Amino acid sequence: MRRTLVERSLRDVHGRLIRARQELAVLDEQLRTLNDTADDARLRALVSETPVAGSDYADAQRTADAAARARQALAATIDELEHRQDELLLRLGDRN
Numbered sequence: 001m002r003r004t005l006v007e008r009s010l011r012d013v014h015g016r017l018i019r020a021r022q023e024l025a026v027l028d029e030q031l032r033t034l035n036d037t038a039d040d041a042r043l044r045a046l047v048s049e050t051p052v053a054g055s056d057y058a059d060a061q062r063t064a065d066a067a068a069r070a071r072q073a074l075a076a077t078i079d080e081l082e083h084r085q086d087e088l089l090l091r092l093g094d095r096n
């Protein structure tokens with residue numbers, strides 16, 4: 001691959017990596033809030049022992065679980081982007 005193409009690919013991957021890391025920071029904050037909400041709903045369900053409270057807890061936990069899965073997927077994407085960036089840096093270094 002020509003040097004200019006490697007540099008262009010490197011800039012692209014770097015930009016995507018920055019955006020993904022920013023998104024991960026936001027998702028981490030949302031996940032903390034969702035987990036807190038699910039914990040509160042669980043306690044309300046235990047104390048009140050009503051079907052509505054149990055349903056609220058189940059909904060809150062499903063939402064938190066979905067956010068956790070999204071976080072795992074994003075973390076995997078970041079790992080892939082970091083690997084790609086490392087490969088491109090090696091190619092760039094080999095050209096020098």
